[in-house]
Amino acid sequence: MHWQTTRYSLDLSRPHVMGIVNVTPDSFSDGGLHATSHTAIAHCEELLKDGADILDIGGESTRPGAPPVSQEEELARVLPVIRHAVTLGVPISVDTYKPAVMQAALDLGADIINDVWALRWAGDAQGKTGQDVIAAHPHCGVCLMHMHRDPQTMQAAPMEGDVVPQVLSFLERSAKDLRALGVDKSRICLDPGIGFGKTVKQNFSLLARQEQAIPQGYAVLAGWSRKSSLAAIAHTSLAQAAGMNIELRRAPSVTAAVLAVQNGAHVVRVHDVRDTVSALRVLAAMQAEKMPPLSKAALANT
Template sequence: MFWQTSRYLINLRQPRVMGIVNATPDSFFDGGRHADADAAKAHCDQLLREGADLLDIGGESTRPGARPPSLDEELARVLPVLRHAVTLGVPVSVDTSRPEVMAAALDAGVDIVNDVRSFTRPGALAVVSAHANCGLCLMHLQGEPGTMQQAPHYAGDVVCEVIDWLAQRLQAVQSAGIARHRVALDPGIGFGKTREHNWALLQRQAELLALGQPLLLGWSRKSTLGALTDRPVVDRLVPSVVAALACVQRGGHVVRVHDVAATVDALKVWRAAGLLAS
């Protein structure tokens, strides 16, 4: 399987590690360590040294209760970092829901738009359809980030509902003239879901793969892992790496992580042990 992006055709025969760069003052894990543009640029460089295959750069924290930045704030946070990242020789993703940020990022040479709201905001689909070959990631989200974890509820089976919703969004982007080979899917772990919902999505990940698209998964440092292990966010390295391995073992294509070096090392061990294809 391949994922077409602006500058790269990403071979997904092997699992890929996407390193997270939060150019925000209020992210749930790194808490502003990379809010300064120079610090975020240096973090991009560090993640590549650790073995990241892709970089995902965002300027809006989507943790529960986060305050959305203004458009000018988001642009000021991400554009200097994106302009640096696109010179580093790997696919670069911008994590945004704003069409204006998408357009500016794509004009700067970004390869992928990763939208937690799946291009549902007015004008978003028009932006990505106008940029030939840019990659997209459609993520399932119930509600809005600020309130999504206030008693999330699904009338039926959560896995079936997520699959149906992603299938509808996939059809919507195709109707906008965007080819399937440009699109990855993300079930949105922790985005409007209880712990039980999240575990069901991992346990039944094969059903998501039946949609026939690359699957991008983000479990890194999330509260479901903390609830299981009784660990604060700063102590969730081991459960985060194990969750990434579980996603890959169940057929996931891209894991989005904070801890690139540990994840890359773990994948090397699994491959040497014959647990991953060589």
């Protein structure tokens, strides 16, 4: 399987590590660390040295309760970083739900639009939707994520019941709607949306049953990095997890990335690129030594 993007066709026979570049003052785990163009560009280059396959640049936090950012502010944050990043020789993803930001990023040569709203946001004053932007582009990749409610309310009233069939239904419909506009299946990646309006138990249900939550034949992205559900498991409660040092979330994050790949994820979106790359190399070395299962004929002759 390949994921087609603007400039690259990504061979998904091996997992790809997407490094997070938050050009924001308020992201939940690294807000303010890379909030200027200069520091964000330096962080892009550092992530590439650590082994990132893709860079994901975002100018608005989508943490629970995060306030929205104006289109003008988001453009001012991300465009200088994208302009430099597209010269670095790797696919560039832009984390945005605003059609005007999508268009501006693609005009600069970005390869992927990563949208937590799955192209459903309808706030563009010009009437253009995210679907319009993606459908009009000949090759760009797109990641459609499941989110319950919105960042301001998603954790105040999370989903109820078994989330797996609900997520599957949403992603099937989102992909189908986009394909109806002429977007090839090879351009579409799907993300179950860990932490976006789900409880701790529901998030781990999505990890355990990840292959059931994603329609067959699509690229799969998993974003577990430093999520509060991991901290809640490492501690005893979400209340304690909220104050958990980010460094203490590193090992659980890397573990979750490896488990997501084992369960079928093709791309993992992470803060801790170097450690994740190393862990995935260990997984690959183990998998390379697996013996193929014996056929029925071979078993009969033993």
